[in-house]
Amino acid sequence: MRIANHIVSWSGARLPRRLSRSLPWLGAAIALMTVAGAMKRKGVVRGGVDTALNAMPVVGAMKAVAEIVRGRDFIPDRAVNSLPRRA
Numbered sequence: 001m002r003i004a005n006h007i008v009s010w011s012g013a014r015l016p017r018r019l020s021r022s023l024p025w026l027g028a029a030i031a032l033m034t035v036a037g038a039m040k041r042k043g044v045v046r047g048g049v050d051t052a053l054n055a056m057p058v059v060g061a062m063k064a065v066a067e068i069v070r071g072r073d074f075i076p077d078r079a080v081n082s083l084p085r086r087a
Contacts, residue, residue: 024057031055041077050075 031054039047050073054060067073 027057027060028055031060042075043078046075046078 031051034054035047035051038051041047042050053063063074
């Protein structure tokens, strides 16, 4: 039983450290998955800048918190053309 307890405590101490190392990579992967939607909504340049800011670990988290507190995006979406399309 002593060996089992030792293994459990050793793995329990290492797991959070490994997860904390992978979080920046996970955030960047999620940002890259959303780049197409951001570019479609905001335009190529603004969508790229928004995705680049979100992909940075500390900057992206601070941007997300500020946008939640503020209630809107720092980089707004493009204006939608309100004229009807002709067929």
